[in-house]
Amino acid sequence: MSEKSVEKQCVVSCKGAPTRDWYAWNNLMPPKPDDFHVVGEVEVGNPGIVAKLYPRVPQGINPEILLMNLVLIQQPGIWPQIVTWIPARYDKVIMNSMYKRVNIFCEDNIIADIEVEDVH
Numbered sequence: 001m002s003e004k005s006v007e008k009q010c011v012v013s014c015k016g017a018p019t020r021d022w023y024a025w026n027n028l029m030p031p032k033p034d035d036f037h038v039v040g041e042v043e044v045g046n047p048g049i050v051a052k053l054y055p056r057v058p059q060g061i062n063p064e065i066l067l068m069n070l071v072l073i074q075q076p077g078i079w080p081q082i083v084t085w086i087p088a089r090y091d092k093v094i095m096n097s098m099y100k101r102v103n104i105f106c107e108d109n110i111i112a113d114i115e116v117e118d119v120h
């Protein structure tokens with residue numbers, strides 16, 4: 001799913017939503033290809049909300065820092081109004097560059113600044 005297809009879904013504002021446990025790593029263990037991952041959790045108002053991470057467009061000027069948008073999407077249906085933590089995840093195959101930091105944005109605000117770990 002691309003960020004453009006999100007526009008057709010019911011997007012919930014992430015503003016003020018608590019987040020926790022952000023972690024990012026370059027997986028450099030054999031076999032190739034290497035891959036990159038970002039994980040974290042977001043507190044939402046019902047279990048029918050899904051968290052997505054998308055690279056921001058445009059990216060910043062430093063290729064070692066990945067800028068990402070957090071987008072919350074309400075799935076159709078009737079959901080109990082129970083505050084719950086849901087996972088947010090992004091995975092990508094690394095071609096020729098590795099990230100050193102990740103900045104997660106909610107709208108125009110940075111909500112997480114994560115140092116990327118290299119796992120060998």
